[in-house]
Amino acid sequence: MSQVDTEVRPSNFIRNIIDEDLETGKHTKVHTRFPPEPNGFLHIGHAKSICLNFGIAQDYQGQCNLRFDDTNPEKEDIDYVHSIQEDVQWLGFQWAGEICYSSNYFDKLHQYAVELINKNLAYVCFLNSEETREYRGTLKVPGKNSPYRDSSVVDNLALFERMRLGEFKEGECALRAKIDMASPFMCMRDPIIYRVRFAHHHQTGDKWCIYPMYDFTHCISDAIENITHSLCTLEFQDNRRLYDWVLDHLDDFQADNRTRQYEFSRLNLEYTLMSKRKLNDLVVNNVVTGWDDARMPTIAGLRRRGYTAASIREFCKRIGVTKQENMIEVAMLDACIREELNEHAPRAMAVINPVKIIIENYPEAKIEEIMAPVHPNIEEMGKRPLAFSREIFIDADDFREEANKKYKRLVQGKEVRLRNAYVIKSERCDKDYEGNITTIYCTYDDETLGKNPSDGRKVKGVIHWVEASTAKNAEFRLFDRLFTDVNPAAADSIEDVLNPNSLVIKQGVVEANLMHAKAEKTYQFEREGYFCADNKDSSCDHLVFNLTVPLRDTFA
RNA sequence: UGGGAUAUCGCCAAGCGGUAAGGCACCGGGUUUUGAUCUCGGCAUCCCCAGGUUCGAAUCCUGGUAUCCCAGCCA
Numbered sequence A: 001m002s003q004v005d006t007e008v009r010p011s012n013f014i015r016n017i018i019d020e021d022l023e024t025g026k027h028t029k030v031h032t033r034f035p036p037e038p039n040g041f042l043h044i045g046h047a048k049s050i051c052l053n054f055g056i057a058q059d060y061q062g063q064c065n066l067r068f069d070d071t072n073p074e075k076e077d078i079d080y081v082h083s084i085q086e087d088v089q090w091l092g093f094q095w096a097g098e099i100c101y102s103s104n105y106f107d108k109l110h111q112y113a114v115e116l117i118n119k120n121l122a123y124v125c126f127l128n129s130e131e132t133r134e135y136r137g138t139l140k141v142p143g144k145n146s147p148y149r150d151s152s153v154v155d156n157l158a159l160f161e162r163m164r165l166g167e168f169k170e171g172e173c174a175l176r177a178k179i180d181m182a183s184p185f186m187c188m189r190d191p192i193i194y195r196v197r198f199a200h201h202h203q204t205g206d207k208w209c210i211y212p213m214y215d216f217t218h219c220i221s222d223a224i225e226n227i228t229h230s231l232c233t234l235e236f237q238d239n240r241r242l243y244d245w246v247l248d249h250l251d252d253f254q255a256d257n258r259t260r261q262y263e264f265s266r267l268n269l270e271y272t273l274m275s276k277r278k279l280n281d282l283v284v285n286n287v288v289t290g291w292d293d294a295r296m297p298t299i300a301g302l303r304r305r306g307y308t309a310a311s312i313r314e315f316c317k318r319i320g321v322t323k324q325e326n327m328i329e330v331a332m333l334d335a336c337i338r339e340e341l342n343e344h345a346p347r348a349m350a351v352i353n354p355v356k357i358i359i360e361n362y363p364e365a366k367i368e369e370i371m372a373p374v375h376p377n378i379e380e381m382g383k384r385p386l387a388f389s390r391e392i393f394i395d396a397d398d399f400r401e402e403a404n405k406k407y408k409r410l411v412q413g414k415e416v417r418l419r420n421a422y423v424i425k426s427e428r429c430d431k432d433y434e435g436n437i438t439t440i441y442c443t444y445d446d447e448t449l450g451k452n453p454s455d456g457r458k459v460k461g462v463i464h465w466v467e468a469s470t471a472k473n474a475e476f477r478l479f480d481r482l483f484t485d486v487n488p489a490a491a492d493s494i495e496d497v498l499n500p501n502s503l504v505i506k507q508g509v510v511e512a513n514l515m516h517a518k519a520e521k522t523y524q525f526e527r528e529g530y531f532c533a534d535n536k537d538s539s540c541d542h543l544v545f546n547l548t549v550p551l552r553d554t555f556a
Numbered sequence B: 001u002g003g004g005a006u007a008u009c010g011c012c013a014a015g016c017g018g019u020a021a022g023g024c025a026c027c028g029g030g031u032u033u034u035g036a037u038c039u040c041g042g043c044a045u046c047c048c049c050a051g052g053u054u055c056g057a058a059u060c061c062u063g064g065u066a067u068c069c070c071a072g073c074c075a
Helices: A011-022 A046-059 A080-092 A101-120 A129-136 A153-164 A215-223 A239-250 A276-282 A299-305 A308-317 A330-344 A510-517
Strands: A031-034 A063-068 A122-125 A174-177 A193-197 A210-212 A229-233 A260-264 A354-359 A367-373 A383-389 A391-395 A415-418 A423-431 A436-445 A472-477 A503-510 A521-524 A529-533 A543-550
Touching: A011 A046, A011 A229, A011 A260, A031 A046, A031 A229, A046 A063, A046 A080, A046 A229, A046 A299, A046 A308, A063 A080, A063 A101, A063 A308, A080 A299, A101 A122, A101 A153, A101 A174, A101 A193, A101 A210, A101 A215, A122 A153, A129 A423, A153 A193, A174 A239, A193 A215, A215 A229, A215 A239, A239 A260, A299 A308, A299 A543, A308 A330, A330 A521, A330 A543, A354 A423, A383 A391, A391 A543, A472 A510
Parallel strands: A031 A063, A229 A260, A354 A436, A472 A543
Antiparallel strands: A122 A174, A174 A193, A193 A210, A354 A391, A367 A383, A415 A423, A423 A436, A472 A503, A521 A529, A529 A543
C-alpha cells in the first residue's frame, strides 16, 4: 500500500451522520453496501462509490457487502458479475461474507408484494405502458386513478398469482403500489413494483417470469442485509420517499434504526463519459477495442493504462463526497498517478522517434557498460547497466540544426549531455531526399562521464538515448483523451466530439533492461512520461508500452 | 407558487455564530546529468444577490436569482 493510504481519514457529511448515529447509539456498528447492476464494467465513477462504501466500513470497523442489483435480467450478463468482482478486489477491497444478489431475495420479495396486496396497498393494473403514462399526469398536473385501483384484495391476489404463473403477456399488466396519484413526487404516483418478463436470469434461470422493480427491491434488500447507511447518488433523492414508504408498510421492517438512504453527487470527470450505456456504445461500435481499452474510464481500462489502485483511491479521497454537482479536472487524476509513480516507478530510457547518432571519435568495436541509478532520488533502488557505444539513438525532437538559446537540447555545432553518460557535440548530419534527418555525426568528450568538463564549459541540456546494437524494439501507444469536448455526455452526437488522435502508435526502441518488462509494470521513461507494459499485447518478442501519463511539462 | 436538491478561489473542498483549512491548477525564487522531482514564496477583506437579527454572520431569518434531478413496465 502506498503511504497515501495511511494519512488522515476523509471527512464528509456522510461520515458526520455516521458519527452522530454512533454517538446517539442509534447504531452500534455500520454496515454499507456497494450495489452495482451487472450490466457493464465498473468505471471511475463507481470507484468513488466503492471507496466511499468500503472505506467507511474499513474506518469504522464495519462491513460492506457487494450486492448485485440484478432485477432486470434482459440487460444483465454473468460476464459483468465476474468483471465487477475482479475490479473491486483489484481496487483493494474485500466484501463481507458471500456475494449478495437481489435475486437471492426473489422469494421474499414476492411474499412482501403479497403482503402489500393483502393490506390493500398494491393492485394488478391492466393499463398498458402508454395509458399508464397518461394516467400519471405531468410534473404540474396530478395524475388520475387507474380503473383497476379498486379491485378487491382477493382478485388482486389471484391476478398476481396468475402473473407469476405466466398467464399474462409482457406488458399486459403490472403490480402497482397504491400510494397517491396526486403526489408531487412522480415516483409516488402508484409506481409499478412488479412487471412480467419472460427472460432467462443469470442467477435464477427460468424460475421467474415476474421481476421486481428497483424501488421495491433495493430498500428491502438493504433491510434484509441489515444495511445501516444506504448510500446512492443524487438522482435518487425523490426515490427516497418510495424507499421509506415500502419499508414503512412491511411488518418486518419496523425497527426505528432500520436502513436509511443518503445521497451524494456522482463523479463527473472532464472529457469523459460516465454512463455505462454510452460506454457500451463505444465498445459495440468499435470506437475502442473493448471495455478494457486503455482510453476507457473503466477500472479495467485505467488499470491497463497503468493507473494503480492506490492512485485511484487517492483520487477518490481528494475529490471528496458532497451533494454538489461537480466536474473534476483531469489534472486532479493526473496529479494522483504522477505523485505515486514519481516515487515508485523505476527510471528507464526509451526513444520514441529514433534517429541515429554516430560518435566518430568513439572506438569502433567498443561497447562499454555504464551503471545508472534506477531512481535519481532513491539510492536504495539500486543501479542498472547501460550499454554505450559509437552508435546510439536519440529522439528526433531532441536535435535541431538551428535553435535559439531557449532550446536546451542538441543543436548543430553545440554540446549536450547524454543522460547518465558523456557530453557530445554534433558536427553535421545526413538527410534523405525529403529533408528528414537520418544520421547525426557527433564527437564526444571522454572525460565527461559522471563529471563536468574540466575546463569549466557549461553544458545546459540533457537528453536521453539508447545504444543501437543492444536496443530493443518497442511499440509505444500514446493515448490522449477520447473526446474533444469537456462534457461529451452533453454532445448531440458522440461522433462529433471524438478525438481522432486519441491513440497514436509509434515504433521505437528501449534500453535492453526492459526486455522482460512484466505486464502492468510501470516505468518512467525519462523526459517522456510514465509507461506500463500492456497487460494483453506485450511480450519479450514484441514489447508494447502504454503511455499512462506524460511528465509534467512547464516548458512553453 | 408542481416537487426534490445545490450555491465558499479557475477546478474540487473544509467551515456548523467569534472574525475564510487543505488539495489540484496557476505565477515567481532556489537546487538539479529528467525543461521531471524536490524546495521556498504568492494566490478569496471575502463566502450567489438583497435586506434583516446580533457586540459579532459564509454560518441564523426574510425575499430573490442561478444550476441540477423527477413524468422507464431502467437502475
